[in-house]
Amino acid sequence: MSITGERPVETREEISPRWVRPPSSRRAVARLVQFVGAASAVFSALPPRHHRFSLLADMIPTAGLITARVAAAVVGVLLVYLGSGLRRGKRRAWQLALVLSLIGVAAHTVKGGLVPTIFAGGIAALLVARRDDFTAEGDRRNRWRALRACATFLGAGFALGFAEIAVRVNHLDGRPGVLTWAGHAALGLLGVTGPVHFRSPLGGLTVSITTGAFGLLAFVSGALLLLRPSTGTCVAGTGGDDDRARLREMLDRHGDDDSLGYFALRSDKQLVWAPSGKAAIAYRVINGVSLASGDPLGLPSEWPRAIGQWLTDCAAHGWTPAVLGCGTSGGKAYRKSGLDVIELGDEAIVAPARFSLDGRAMRGVRQAVARMRRAGYTCAVLRQRDLPPETLAEVVSCADALRDGKVERGFSMALSRLGDPADADCLLVLCRDEAGELRGVLQFVPWGRRGLSLDLMRGDRTAPNGLTELMVVSAIEAAGALGVQRISLNFAVLRSVFARAEELGAGPVIRLWCRVLRAASRLWQIESLYRANAKYLPDWQPRFLCFPSARDLPRIAVAALSAESFLPAPGTPATIAARVRRAGPAA
Structure with a gap:
């Protein structure tokens, strides 16, 4: 699916250079x-x-x-x-x-x-x-x-x-x-x-x-x-604190449009700024691919200049530009700069003011939440800044113990750290059993001033079925008192394929494509993520992949899988150890 609709306001070519295909x-x-x-x-x-x-x-x-x-x-x-x-x-x-x-x-x-x-x-x-x-x-x-x-x-x-x-x-x-x-x-x-x-x-x-x-x-x-690909200078290096402070200020002013904006604060992402300093692109270089994520940051009118700086940097270093998970507005801006755009999947957005457990469609979630509450499970929803130090230490330890495997997955939609003092505005959902033992943790990062974006989800596999539903519903129910108007849940890759295959009269191509994705779901959680999101009846917002040409897609796919930790990421033992130290004990 390609992006349709009106193009952004035209700007001069010298202000926003287009991506020029190699000769x-x-x-x-x-x-x-x-x-x-x-x-x-x-x-x-x-x-x-x-x-x-x-x-x-x-x-x-x-x-x-x-x-x-x-x-x-x-x-x-x-x-x-x-x-x-x-x-x-x-x-x-x-x-x-x-x-x-x-x-x-x-x-x-x-x-x-x-x-x-x-x-x-x-x-x-x-x-x-x-x-x-x-x-x-x-x-x-x-x-x-x-x-x-x-x-x-x-x-x-x-x-x-x-x-x-x-x-x-x-x-x-x-x-x-x-x-x-x-x-x-x-x-x-x-x-x-x-x-x-x-x-x-x-x-x-x-x-x-x-x-x-x-x-x-x-x-x-x-x-x-x-011949090793250049990786540029990381934000966490020299001048990183200044860049982070500028980026946090920018997110506070212009962070309401993209739910992935806060994830630009990951320690493994680099920044390239527009000449005015009012917009930026967050990216990471992996095997010669400059992989950005989400929409450009900052003032939308300055996006073309930031994209132009990024593309110029890519051309100067021989990097292949790619964008993982941008929204419709960002996709239009990247397409105008010469990149091709295809739909990657959909993001589940829940509006707490319209959310209700009533009705036949919510029966499964309603029953799961009621069952957990009868079993004595309770949830506390509060900002990280309001947690006592000993409780925060308990949360970090619990999240580390409940992690599935040694690798912290995520790049475009994960912060990959927990308990950092700089993330005081993050919202935590702590689920305890009848004995007061911590059995599950959710972390939401700020989405502008009136939103939350799901980052971390950890639950005890030995707990009764319904632990995740209880934590998510508790966060939605507490959103009104916290001034939260929208919550972004997980991202569902190629969700439209599953949805269209379930419709009456779905064609043979869609049904075949759906069967292929279900087979792939045995290795990756493709269909299960879609089902887990769909039960809350969210609004679906498309997310896109931007790339220079089809011949670059294999390299971009490998880079994206490496960034999301589905494939081993390149790096020396020293850089890997430094990455782990920066991510904190939960990484």
Whole structure:
């Protein structure tokens, strides 16, 4: 389903740059580089033909020929890997591809092979001719990471090569000195035979293979680290407190339109601001995808400028822009900036003033709530700021104990923390049994000044059926006294498919699509979330996914699943540990 209706007020193109699709020539170069890389790897695996380049074969020792074949294969694999970076216009990918192509020319010349040599030379010439197509910046921190990795592998290879020469000191021709040993080990890292001669060919071959392998590892690891996608500067880093203060002030003024606005305060989200500072985009970079969530923040008239800054940043770094779960207004603004928009699902919105447990449609919820209250379960609904410190500590401990698994899921519609003093306006629903033991916790984050958005839902699985219904109904019933006029519950992915499949006269395509989603619900809670929301008879508000082109959808889907913690998120152990510390004990 596409967005329909009136477009936002037109603004000048220079104020709101549109997303420009990468030139087709850049994609063609990337594909050619990948093809040549695959061909290079295949040619390297084929049996050698000794009648080719026989002169070079006589001049280069066996170890050098083996190293050349391995180097050609590694170069081919790396060229295939570089294709994705070239498609995104990464300058560093272009530099590495050019260097690898030249190395490929040398390696294929040494090992023998006219066709792959011509291919590698042609790719090098093409890259030089199209150098202006690759201007996206990389992460400067990757240079030092690559340098450290190269130094580590080169140092280890040198030490092992030197040690292997030392243990064979009695099997060397002549009496070469220690400096000669060091020169031989250093040249071996480059795949070149050094000045030390061994009486046994096996000894020399062993040293050459050891040093050559570590040299290749140093080169490969450095190349891979240089190509790691840039992630920008996190809000939690330098200047993060100022950005957070500005963002909270902005949400207080203009946060009534989007129920997901408060989730922009997650510690793993970054911000890009409009030049006026009156609007911003919250996003996170995952595997080269700049994943934003919800509508732009701030003054709607400044949204185009904020989107323009974000898209410019994406183009400068070679990121693929995508928006997860924006509303209708945000979807129109993103579509105007050049992104495609499709419906992702629906958000359940409950108006407490119109909510009632009466009627046949609410019989299931009414019975569940009555059953829990007869069993002695009670709920307290209050702001976090009103909780005594010992009670808040109990809530955090209970939520941590009741979490299903070790991973805190959520990105676009979850705060992933509990008990932070900065979240004093959050609303908590605490459900206790007849003995006073805490059995369930709900957390709602502020939605502007008159709304709440469901964030955290934890319940004891050993409690009687109806615990969740009791907590949700208690929050809705207490909303009037708290001045709350609307409550956002869970998001239902592709809800319209289930709803349309239940209608009279649903077509075969809808019914087939519904069966596919029900099968997928065995792994992910797709249908169950829809049913859990529908029982409260909410109003359904559509949410959309924005993306540059259909070919980017697989990468965007992987990035979104990683952000929502359905797939392992990238990061070093140190960054993961820091993320856990920032999220607090409930994460």
